[in-house]
Amino acid sequence: MQNRLPSGRGNIRSRDHQIESDDCCVACCCCCCSIWLYLFCCRSMKRTLRVKLLWAYMMILGLTTGVVTGVVLFGSVDTEMSLSDMRIVDRKLSSVFCDNVDIESENFDSMFDAYFMKHKPTILPGIRETYNETYSKFIEEKSDVYKQFYLLTGSTVKITGQVDSYIELSLIRGQDNFDKYLDSDMQCIECVLEWRSMFKYGVENINFDIMDTDLYFFVFVSRLEDTWIDLHFRLRRTVYDTSQNIGYCPDATSCVFDFDMSTSETPVVLIHAKASNKQHFDVEPITIQTSCVGRSWLFVIIFFGLPTFLSIILSILIISRCSDPQPQQELPQNSRYPDERTPLLWDTIRAPAVVVLPPKYEDIVRADNNLPSYEEATSSNTSIQPSNVNIVVQQP
Template identity: 30%
Template sequence: MTHGIGAIATGAIATGCAGGCSGGGFSSAAFNAGVFAGATSSSSRRRRNNEGTGSCCLLCSFILFFTCLMKMKPRTRIILTWFYVILGAVVATVLTFKHNARAKVPISPSDMRIVNQPSMMFCDRVELDCSSLIDYYVMKHEPSIDESKVINYTENVNGNIERDTYEYWGFYLLKGSNVKMSYVISDSIVLYVFKGDDGFNKWKKDVNCYDCYLKRWFLFNSGTAEYDIIETDQYYYVFSNEDQFVLPSKRVDVTFQLSRTRYVLDDVNIRCPNTFDCTVELNGEPQVIVVRMPEHSSFDSPVNVYCRPRVYMYFLLYALAPCVVGICVTVAIYRFTRLKNSSQRDRSESRVHIVSNDERLSGFGYGSVQLGPNNQSDAVIRPSSYSAAQKVVQSNSGSPPSYEQATKKEHV
């Protein structure tokens, strides 16, 4: 049985004029101050817009860089790839381990419920322990509910409920169970019945959530109420003091008479009866764990469920697989870069004119240059003779000096 108290919330939001509201009137001083403030505000707004534009550009650059959408060196792209691979592997490992590492299942006297088993993929075995002596059962399939056999359990509770507060008691009930209540209260009060945590949590935030509860009673003085359970779940019985006037707290005395159905335990593989802990090996076959707390237990106690990790599965999924992905992406980047550089080199070489051995070159040269793939002697380009150069110059600008005259003048 779970128990708690809380304050009633209506979900309304109060609005008003903070610090008072004023109106009417015109003042020249106020007008001038307003104009000056408007000009200052406009100037500061322009500065903020410029700063915002620069910040936006910087943010866009960061986004483009970290998403590898901007031009960058292949080495930088590869480093970013491995950064994301390692980061993703670490985050996934931590989240998976945290999700499967530990869980708590609340259990009360006379409760019988199925424990949500951790993932068999990531858990090698499951260890369960409880501070009370309880029974553990492990089966291959989810057991059926025997509605013909019930056990009776009685719980007496009481409380003083102040104005605009509530107090609740909760039970985990199997399909086919029945709850009878006999109550004595000092004044009128409202009783709600909730199925599951979702509707109850919504009602806690807004008491006007009319589709959150299964049933509502207005109780006066004393009487009885009864409710049949049509679906297995956690059920909450909430007593709410919704008086609009300041009145003394209301005394509530309630007796819950539970007729509880049970699971059929015919196909049980492992039994850990009347013990604090139990270990269940997960060998790849689906297994269902059922826990039962005896009726004579005196207090509630959660069952702790621990998952012992399957190390090789973590290694395969979060170490080996990311490395394979990172290597594939790295090879793809390297090959694409080589292909791109090769195509650019081919385009640059296509602009160079290669002279064959049969072509004749004209002009003046001051050294011997060998062309052709075989470096043949007939491909040697030599400077023109003096007589040939003399004929060319005579045809363009008249008679040049003789060789002897030119050399004599040069030595002088």
């Protein structure tokens, strides 16, 4: 019996919890249904109120949908780029909803080349661009630093230099794998694409061949002690073919491209972070923002005009098909409360209390003219006769 009690109690708790959850779900469903039933004839109300609720619902729905479309679906996109990166931006762009795309750098020192392309460009296999950067960082014990580059297929990376203590170098492909690697406290083995060891005071010469186009992170981890790293990155990058562009902004910090609504496909934006052939030192990534400037007239037609048109049609249906509720008939003022003289209530209503007073003593006499006692006078069996009544006997 003792072994069964815990399981029984647990079942009762889980059953009660399930009942509470079901009640909550039923309440939520009923609430939603009650709100929408006000638009139809399932609820009793005046047609004018029903039409007002319809217009309120449609305007709120149109406004909410327009804001979500303009901000969430076709809003701004921030792209973090290292120097010499070439990246295609095709997120949150539409030739229908966007009148133009506005491209801006985070500051005036971060310049870029922007290309407006009808289609996604292809990679030129026979052309390489060289980029050099010196990377010097201090790493605390059991911590990490990283360097990121967006590399196209066919690019190569060569890392040379020295470290002051044992360092682990991990190459991670993609933002998702990098986030998982950090969340796991650098213990996610499957997130690492390649791994290298860098020894104290050794001359490093590490090479990576890039097989897929993606964002790559070079993560340096010091697990033994605080240390310095003094490295040199040499990149030989493949590049996109930009000869088929329909718009070009060279050496810009801001740029605008117009969309053609008649095209069947949405053009893409290609951004190339500017870099020279000289040596660069510890260059931080820059942020390029691309923003869809919406077609105002199209948003007005879809998210205001269409709900207005539907509201007019539904309002006509409501007025023609639904009817106002009938007013309740009120009872007359004198029939609101039951009458005490109603025969149906005679058995239930108590009669008012009546105080019966006994006759006066001097008004009661007996046949022998002797005054009765008080008990005899008040007794119901005593024949009494008032003394002040004169008996007249008529003589024949």
